[in-house]
Each structure stands twice: as structure tokens, then as C-alpha cells.
Amino acid sequence: MSIYNPPEGWLQAPKGPERLWIGLALIWCIVMSLAMPYWHFYGKQNASGESYRVSAVDYGTRVRQFVEANTVGEASGIPIVEIPPGGDGYLLARMWSFYPVIKMKMGQTYRLHISSMDLQHGFSLQPLNMNFQVLPGYDHVLTITPTSTGVFPIICNEFCGIGHHMMTGRIIVE
Amino acid sequence: MASAVESLPILGNHPTDQVRACDTTTLPVCLTAQKFIKLHAVAAVVFLLIGGIAALTLGLTRWPAVHLLDAQWYYRLLTLHGLNMLIFWILNFEIAVLYFASTVLLNTRLASKSAAWVGLVMMTVGAIMVDAAIFGGKSDVLMTSYVPLKASPWFYLGIILVAVGTLVGVINYFATIYIAKRDQTYKGSVPLVVFGATAAAIIAVVTLLHGAVVMIPTLLWSMGIIENIDPAWYRITWWGLGHMSQQVNVCAMVSIWYLLGTLTVGSKPLNQAVCRGAFVLYILFINVASAHHLLVDPGTGSVWKIWNTSYAMYLAVLASMIHGFTVPASIEVAMRKKGFNRGLFGWLANAPWSNPGFSGFFLSLVIFGFGGGITGVTLGTQQINIMAHNTLRIPGHFHVTVVGGTTLAFMAITYYIVPLIFQKDFYAKALCRIQPYLFGGGITLMALGMSFAGSYGVPRRHWDIEFTGGLFATGFDAGAHVMLGIMGVGAVIAFLGLLLYCLLVVAAVFFGRPVEGKPMEAWNEEPRGQIDAEEVDEHKTPGTLVIVFVFLTAFAVYYFANWMWLSDLWEVR
Numbered sequence A: 001m002s003i004y005n006p007p008e009g010w011l012q013a014p015k016g017p018e019r020l021w022i023g024l025a026l027i028w029c030i031v032m033s034l035a036m037p038y039w040h041f042y043g044k045q046n047a048s049g050e051s052y053r054v055s056a057v058d059y060g061t062r063v064r065q066f067v068e069a070n071t072v073g074e075a076s077g078i079p080i081v082e083i084p085p086g087g088d089g090y091l092l093a094r095m096w097s098f099y100p101v102i103k104m105k106m107g108q109t110y111r112l113h114i115s116s117m118d119l120q121h122g123f124s125l126q127p128l129n130m131n132f133q134v135l136p137g138y139d140h141v142l143t144i145t146p147t148s149t150g151v152f153p154i155i156c157n158e159f160c161g162i163g164h165h166m167m168t169g170r171i172i173v174e
Numbered sequence B: 001m002a003s004a005v006e007s008l009p010i011l012g013n014h015p016t017d018q019v020r021a022c023d024t025t026t027l028p029v030c031l032t033a034q035k036f037i038k039l040h041a042v043a044a045v046v047f048l049l050i051g052g053i054a055a056l057t058l059g060l061t062r063w064p065a066v067h068l069l070d071a072q073w074y075y076r077l078l079t080l081h082g083l084n085m086l087i088f089w090i091l092n093f094e095i096a097v098l099y100f101a102s103t104v105l106l107n108t109r110l111a112s113k114s115a116a117w118v119g120l121v122m123m124t125v126g127a128i129m130v131d132a133a134i135f136g137g138k139s140d141v142l143m144t145s146y147v148p149l150k151a152s153p154w155f156y157l158g159i160i161l162v163a164v165g166t167l168v169g170v171i172n173y174f175a176t177i178y179i180a181k182r183d184q185t186y187k188g189s190v191p192l193v194v195f196g197a198t199a200a201a202i203i204a205v206v207t208l209l210h211g212a213v214v215m216i217p218t219l220l221w222s223m224g225i226i227e228n229i230d231p232a233w234y235r236i237t238w239w240g241l242g243h244m245s246q247q248v249n250v251c252a253m254v255s256i257w258y259l260l261g262t263l264t265v266g267s268k269p270l271n272q273a274v275c276r277g278a279f280v281l282y283i284l285f286i287n288v289a290s291a292h293h294l295l296v297d298p299g300t301g302s303v304w305k306i307w308n309t310s311y312a313m314y315l316a317v318l319a320s321m322i323h324g325f326t327v328p329a330s331i332e333v334a335m336r337k338k339g340f341n342r343g344l345f346g347w348l349a350n351a352p353w354s355n356p357g358f359s360g361f362f363l364s365l366v367i368f369g370f371g372g373g374i375t376g377v378t379l380g381t382q383q384i385n386i387m388a389h390n391t392l393r394i395p396g397h398f399h400v401t402v403v404g405g406t407t408l409a410f411m412a413i414t415y416y417i418v419p420l421i422f423q424k425d426f427y428a429k430a431l432c433r434i435q436p437y438l439f440g441g442g443i444t445l446m447a448l449g450m451s452f453a454g455s456y457g458v459p460r461r462h463w464d465i466e467f468t469g470g471l472f473a474t475g476f477d478a479g480a481h482v483m484l485g486i487m488g489v490g491a492v493i494a495f496l497g498l499l500l501y502c503l504l505v506v507a508a509v510f511f512g513r514p515v516e517g518k519p520m521e522a523w524n525e526e527p528r529g530q531i532d533a534e535e536v537d538e539h540k541t542p543g544t545l546v547i548v549f550v551f552l553t554a555f556a557v558y559y560f561a562n563w564m565w566l567s568d569l570w571e572v573r
């Protein structure tokens, strides 16, 4: 009984089905553990967390330079900025918008930087449902290759105050 | 009553007028401990009700067709719900469980009455402080209070008080075990339930220390004494509190599974060494840095994330899978011994399903394993988390662990605590019998709705999925709306189950008929099988084997399906 002191000699190896199950469960745990390093090397979707410390002021400057050099249009009063293939793009998150609209080409690889000017935010790319955390003070770099074309909404999925639900952005892929 | 005490096998260390013998189990009950078990249990139910009322409004807000609250009240009540449920309800109940396990099962008095008062008062004052700060309106920061979101200092101070108060209770638990050992009130090793509770208590200490490390600087920061708190540091340390405390809940829940197995069908652990070993795995392999909340964060790299996700081998998951076998297997053996030895599942079909202690416990086991376990390990896989982080898949997962699992197990044990510790009789026993089904069913439905809506990308903690007022028109597939409707219906059913529980408990505790001096009226007739108790091989549990194989298959299918979906996404490094 689980509420009484166990009889003497309770320390025994498992037998029968119990032993079978422990063995199977252990194998399954090992399989799941190995899946992650496997995918790290051979899979195409990883969150490596590449990031650098950055102050809000410095990051703002980089975003401004990026926008000035690469603007190709405008949507809802926000510049559309095309990242040069293989180049660095800067996305700024703040209460309650993503700035600017990012344009990319399918099949090209980009370094997309994301940081926040104020609170923590979430970068959630729809309808793909790819999600990354955005922190103030950290430049989070995603080395990203779009594999489909279209207009992709970005929504914020970390609570950032009363206007959180209005915080949206765009990525355009051609 | 005194005579009953004298007839006990060992007298323990109780002062003579401070103990009674349980009229049902003959176990000795320390009257001081009994008082604090009652007080913490009552406090727990009050916080559950507060959190539950908030839950109903949240469910009705996230259901787009209803969209009940405005944005400010949604976030305010979400903050209230998270804290009252996850912290105040759960911790108060756990302290009650710890006081019970140490004193009653080890036949000892509670180590310190004054420490118990200090712990209780700190927890209660802290909780009231937090709730007042939330309703005061300057603390809409959600349970996690991620910096630099700033709440009023009272909010953080309240949380610190609750954490330290809990720590006092946990230390009182260890002190009680110590005096039991010193006074030799028990022989040999401690019972399994005490072993499990001790695992919970050990993890709780580590957890609560993380809480102090993160909350004290944050309090000073909110008062303007400290300039800056690093958000990445905050997240790592906060989740040292937030995630590890879930391992405390798992330990407490599993201990209650074993306890209820014994109380309802007289089961006994098949192999004590295996069960205890699994508890030790929990202590050794909890995720120290709680990595799986930071899997898509900046600030930590792949190696750190992958290592901390599995500690190389997922041994804490192994522990849960072991309990997931030994708990039903012990029920199977016990029921077969009672004569239900026919077929694969005769033992299960004839189990006392009308006993809320049994149904609540078994539903908790199934919901936790099939729902919470499978989703938790999958969503917490480093790369798969890209598709899950901060979507509704996450609350979809934890409402079948800490709610459908832990909370339901706590509800189930209440059907024994009230008659045995409060010595009061329940009213409306028929309603008691359906309560676990109502709550378990509702929560499962809600969690399914949340999980599927989350798969469409619907975020958690989000007031308006139409994004009204946003710069860019954005929205979700019609399928997501259907799922949110299912979530809403589940939330209403679960709320009814929760409300029923609170009403039944309050009615019994405050207005129930006292049942002192006689054995508890059993919830069900003693199950008697067709065959007379013949020799049952304790190592033959074919029914349980089938259940766990189905479980493993479901697990593997869900796990690999998620890898497949992941491979369809854009490439990212």
C-alpha cells in the first residue's frame, strides 16, 4: 500500500511487463533526444538564437539606414523595403507596430534582424505560423529563406500592453 | 477517542490531547496539522473560485462570437486567472497535502505550529495583496510580468510573500519528517506517498529560491531603486520558478494518484523501487534553466537549448512514462484480485466509476498522459517549438496538465479530505459523482479547441484576432474560428464543473453534517467480482500493456507529424 511503510526488501529490479515498458520508454526518450541534434545538422528549420546586444538607439539608427538605402514603395504609410539578396534586413518592433514592410525574393537567403524599442514582443509570421521572441536590447538574427510567395502578415504574440492586438506588420515575398 | 489512540501500534510523538485516530483508517491524525490542512484547503478553494470566475470571462472573450470583455479587462482578468490558479490555488493545496503526508502517514505531530501560522498568514496576505494590486489597475502585466512591463510594487511584494510563505510551509514539512525520524515514529522506509511528496518539496525549495532571485530585484526596479533588469536574464530566471514549479505539481499529482489508488480500490505499488526511482528522476532531471520556454529566444544558442531541453535523455519524461504504467497497472492487479479477472479490460470496466475519488483520479491520469504529456514533449522539442511558441497551442497543452491533470487530481482527493479530515458529509452525492466528468470533459474539450486554433497560428494572450485598428488587415481561417467556438463551449462546461466543485465543498465544509466518531460512508460498494479471489499473478497486467502501447503509438504519430509540418516551413537558422 502506498500509504504504509513498504515491507523490507522492497528494493527489487522490475520484472515482466514493467521491465518491458521501462525499456521501451527509455528507447523512445533516446530517439526523441537524438532527433533534435539530428535536425540541427540536417533539418532546415532551426531556432539557433543568434543574437547580439544592442541599444535601442543604435538599433534605431541601423533600421533608419536600412530603410533609407533600400525603400522600394509604401503600404499603409509604411515604407516597403527590399533586402538585397544575401544581405541584412532590419525589422523594428515597438508598441504597436512592426516597421518597415519587408520585401524578399523566394529562394534567396537573408539575415533578418529583429529587435524591440520598448517592451518584449513576439514575431509571429502568418499563416505559416513561425514564431520567434523579440527582446529589447537584443538583436535577434534569423537567417531565413522564403520558400513560398505572397503577402505574409506578421502579428505580435507577446503581450505588450493595451494595444497589443493592433500590432501587425507585413512581409512580401516575390 | 483516547482509547482508539492507545490501541495504535506505535504511539508516535503526539501530545496526548493533540491526536485522534481516524475512524475509517485508524491512522493517527495530528490535530494541529489537521487545522492547517483545513485552513490551506479552504484558502485554496477560495482562490480556485476567484480564478474560475475569471476563467469563464476569458473563455467567453476568446470565443470570437461572444467576445465578452474589453481589452483592458481581458488582460486584467488574465493576470488574475493565471496567478490565482497556478500559484495560489495550487500552492495552498500542496501545502495541505504536505502537512497531511508528513504527519498522518508518519504518525508524528507537526513540527511547528507557529511556523505553520507564519506560512499561512504570509501566503494569504501576499495573495490578497496581489489581487488588490491587479484590481487597482496598475498591474496589467500578466502572470509572467515580463520586464520591462512594470506593475505596482505591491504586485511583486505580494508574490514574494506568497513564495516565502510557501517556503516556510515546505521547511515545516522537512522539520516534521526530521522529528518523525528522530522520535522513531515509523519503522523502515517512508511510505511511497511521503516519498513522492518529499520529491515535490525538494523541487519546491529550488523553485522558490529562483522566485526570490528574480522577484526581489524586480521589486526594487519597480520602486525605482534599480535602473534596469535584463529581459533575457529575467526570462531564464523567472522560468526557473515557473517551469520547475510544474514539476512540483507533477510530483504532488502522482503522489495523489498512488494515494487514491489505495483509498479507492486498495491498490498497492507493483514495485516500490521503480516508483521511487521515477520520483528521483524528477528531482535529478528537471530542467534547471527551464529551457523550453526560451526555445525561440535570442540570448541563448542551439547547444544550450538542445541540451537543456532533454538533458541528453529526457529522463524526467521517462519518469512520467513509468508512473503512467505503474499507476494503472497497480489498479489492474488490485481489481483482478477482487475477482475481475476476465479479459483485457474487465478490471477497468468494473472499476468504481461512480466514486468521484476514483473517476477524478483516473480521468486525471488519462488526461495528463494522453493530453498533456504528448503535447508537452512535442511542443517542447527545440525546433518544433517554432510552430508553437506563444500560440494557443501552449495554453491548450497546460490546461491538460496542470488543470485536467493536477487540479482534477486535487479535486478527486477532496472527496476523501472532506469526510476524513473535515469530518463532514457531502450533500448531493449524485452531483459529486458527476463533477469530475463535467470538469474533466470540459477542460479536455477546451484544450482541444485551443490546440487546434493554435495550429492555425492563433496567438495566446490576445484580445482580438480580427486585429481591429491594426495597420494591416489580418485575420484567421474560418477553421480557427470554429476551433475557438469549441474552446468556448469547453470553457463553459469546465467552469460549471469547477463551480459545482466549489459549491459542494463549501456546502459540506461549512454546513455539512458532522460525521465524527464513525467510519466514512464509502463512495461505492466494495467491488466484488464473479470469480472468487484466486491467485493473481502480480506481474501480469495485459490491459495496462495495451493502454500504454496505444499511448506510445499516439505519441509517436503526433510527434513525427509535427516534424513533418515543420519541414514545410520556410528555411530558418
Ligand code: HEM
Pocket: B052, B055, B056, B058, B059, B062, B078, B079, B081, B082, B085, B086, B089, B090, B142, B143, B144, B395, B399, B402, B403, B407, B446, B459, B460, B461, B462, B490, B491, B492, B494, B495, B496, B498
Ligand atoms: C474552468 C476552468 C478553466 C478555464 C475555463 C480556463 C480558461 C482559460 C483561458 C480561456 C485562458 C486564456 C488563454 C489566452 O487567452 O491566452 C487561460 C489561461 C491560463 N490558465 Fe486557465 N482555465 C481554467 C482553469 C485553470 C486552472 C485550474 C489553472 C491552473 C491550475 C489555469 C491556469 C492558466 C494559466 C497559467 C493561464 C495563462 C495565463 C497567461 O497567459 O498569463 N487555468 N485559462
Ligand SMILES: [Cu+2]
Pocket: A094, A095, A096, A120, A121, A122, A156, A157, A158, A159, A160, A164, A167
Ligand atoms: Cu507587441
